Amino acid sequence: MDNIERLKAMAQRAVDSRREWLISASTTVLNRPESGFREVETSRLVSDRFSELRIPHQKGIAITGLKGRLEGTYPGPTVAILCELDALPAPGHPHADPDTGVAHACGHHTQVGVLLGAAVALTNSDVLCELSGNIVLMAVPAEEFVNIEDRWNLYQEGKIGLFSGKQEFIRLGAFDDSDIAIMSHTFASSSDGKFALGGTSNAHVGKYVRFEGKASHAGSAPHYGVNALQAAMVGLNALNSQRETLREQDVIRMHGILIAGGTSVNAVPDDVRYEGRVRARTFEAIQETSEKMDRCLRAGALALGAAVRIVTVPGYMPIINNPLLMETFKQNAIQLVRENGVVHYSDVRNEGGSTDMGDLSQIIPSIHPYTGGATGTGHGNDYLIMDYDQAVIKPAKAIAMSVIDLLSEGAAGATEIITNNSPPMTKETYLAFQQGRLTDHLYDCRTGI
Numbered sequence: 001m002d003n004i005e006r007l008k009a010m011a012q013r014a015v016d017s018r019r020e021w022l023i024s025a026s027t028t029v030l031n032r033p034e035s036g037f038r039e040v041e042t043s044r045l046v047s048d049r050f051s052e053l054r055i056p057h058q059k060g061i062a063i064t065g066l067k068g069r070l071e072g073t074y075p076g077p078t079v080a081i082l083c084e085l086d087a088l089p090a091p092g093h094p095h096a097d098p099d100t101g102v103a104h105a106c107g108h109h110t111q112v113g114v115l116l117g118a119a120v121a122l123t124n125s126d127v128l129c130e131l132s133g134n135i136v137l138m139a140v141p142a143e144e145f146v147n148i149e150d151r152w153n154l155y156q157e158g159k160i161g162l163f164s165g166k167q168e169f170i171r172l173g174a175f176d177d178s179d180i181a182i183m184s185h186t187f188a189s190s191s192d193g194k195f196a197l198g199g200t201s202n203a204h205v206g207k208y209v210r211f212e213g214k215a216s217h218a219g220s221a222p223h224y225g226v227n228a229l230q231a232a233m234v235g236l237n238a239l240n241s242q243r244e245t246l247r248e249q250d251v252i253r254m255h256g257i258l259i260a261g262g263t264s265v266n267a268v269p270d271d272v273r274y275e276g277r278v279r280a281r282t283f284e285a286i287q288e289t290s291e292k293m294d295r296c297l298r299a300g301a302l303a304l305g306a307a308v309r310i311v312t313v314p315g316y317m318p319i320i321n322n323p324l325l326m327e328t329f330k331q332n333a334i335q336l337v338r339e340n341g342v343v344h345y346s347d348v349r350n351e352g353g354s355t356d357m358g359d360l361s362q363i364i365p366s367i368h369p370y371t372g373g374a375t376g377t378g379h380g381n382d383y384l385i386m387d388y389d390q391a392v393i394k395p396a397k398a399i400a401m402s403v404i405d406l407l408s409e410g411a412a413g414a415t416e417i418i419t420n421n422s423p424p425m426t427k428e429t430y431l432a433f434q435q436g437r438l439t440d441h442l443y444d445c446r447t448g449i
Contacts, residue, residue, distance in 0.1 A: 004408050007130055008332075011121035011400045015393060018120045022396065023388045025049060026113035030095050030385075033087030033102045033109070036142030036165070037154060039064045042085045042112070046139045049116050053123050055137065062168035063159065068137035070122055076133025076411035077418060079403050080175065081118050082183035082357070083111035084165070088144040092381040105383045106144065107186035107374055110391040114184055115139060117396025122403060131407040133414060136178055140165040143356055145315055148208045148275050149259060152311060162434060163206065163313050166356040170363065171431060179418050180325065181366040182402060183357060184395040186385065188374040194337040194390055195398070196370040197326050198345035202251055202354045203283060204315035205290055205437060207276035209297055211235075212307040212444075215263075215270040225268030226306050229261055232272045235300025235308070242292050250285040251350050254278055254293060281318060281350050298443045307444035314437035319358035320424070321347070322365035324417045325402075329369055332401040336394050353378075363430055365421040371395045 043064040057068035091101030142165040213228030246252040256276030262269030301308035373391030376382035406414040
């Protein structure tokens with residue numbers, strides 16, 4: 001057994017020795033889910049576990065995020081390992097919070113165990129002393145791009161500058177010392193093996209829309225009112241009529257929900273709010289479709305004589321999975337589940353979803369592999385983790401083993417990846433682009449503005 005394999009074997013044994021501790025961390029998070037930028041209890045659990053492992057860490061990044069740091073014996077690059085802290089609204093989920101209705105219907109709770117498992121493996125002094133470089137352990141809030149009204153309020157209060165956790169970590173400089181980034185995510189497709197790598201994702205923008213009408217008695221004086229709900233309905237019907245204009249190759253998705261539809265059944269609604277999303281594989285397709293959505297929403301206001309305020313918030317970018325980093329992870333995954341248990345997708349495969357790991361991948365080499373262990377439909381009430389060994393223990397080992405490959409032997413593996421990577425953006429160009437996508441327009445047909 002050569003030295004690298006010896007270190008990997010020690011790392012795996014360390015993870016196995018803490019198996020129940022790691023799964024307990026994940027199930028504890030499962031049973032107290034919290035929404036984005038409000039993951040107070042989840043953040044505290046991660047902090048407590050970091051302290052137990054004697055990992056120095058910073059708290060309160062992007063409100064609830066954390067960053068731990070492990071230093072190798074020799075100088076070298078820094079590898080970031082990430083987990084996501086937040087749940088999403090899913091009130092019918094069996095593990096939903098009865099008060100907030102949020103649940104881990106996307107499996108983020110398992111990522112806490114994965115992060116801690118990698119930390120357990122890499123804090124082993126016999127492993128860490130052989131590494132050239134550093135490891136940062138990132139617990140990041142607010143990946144689910146939901147509750148945009150709340151995030152818009154946080155933005156206006158100056159508590160956030162961008163609208164998701166990794167976006168904020170980038171803006172605040174939390175990744176400034178990171179050269180490479182790795183995380184894993186669960187999936188439920190039984191046909192796609194135990195690990196899946198590669199592919200890309202959609203970019204998107206979010207919409208926070210407020211139709212403003214005029215209240216009046218719905219029975220005796222509806223003619224004195226301006227019905228904001230009907231304005232919204234006209235706008236959304238117009239939006240549906242645009243679907244035949246969308247090109248299949250652009251993988252466009254237009255979707256949303258009404259988050260407020262009026263205050264009383266016997267009053268003409270004067271305040272109706274909509275949260276929407278425009279996704280596509282290219283920024284050009286997003287811009288074109290976003291403009292279509294805005295026209296349709298304005299048309300609804302015009303038809304009813306209402307006003308509409310449309311806030312477009314900068315969403316996510318397509319993910320770029322670094323090929324050399326993927327190959328490193330793939331070989332370690334094969335050691336754990338054999339070759340037929342690992343699926344490698346084409347670079348252009350895009351099923352329409354989005355992740356803010358895409359934003360980070362525009363700046364530094366990154367990967368976002370998937371691990372099995374789940375059943376049901378992602379974001380659905382039936383999405384459950386049934387195999388915690390596959391969802392937590394194996395990805396923790398695969399990530400730790402990959403970090404050993406990257407940072408052992410003078411960090412030759414990490415250096416090769418960094419040297420051969422040509423990021424599309426710098427932090428500065430990324431921030432300028434994202435900040436340029438934020439718009440806030442009021443269209444009031446009564447004034448023509």
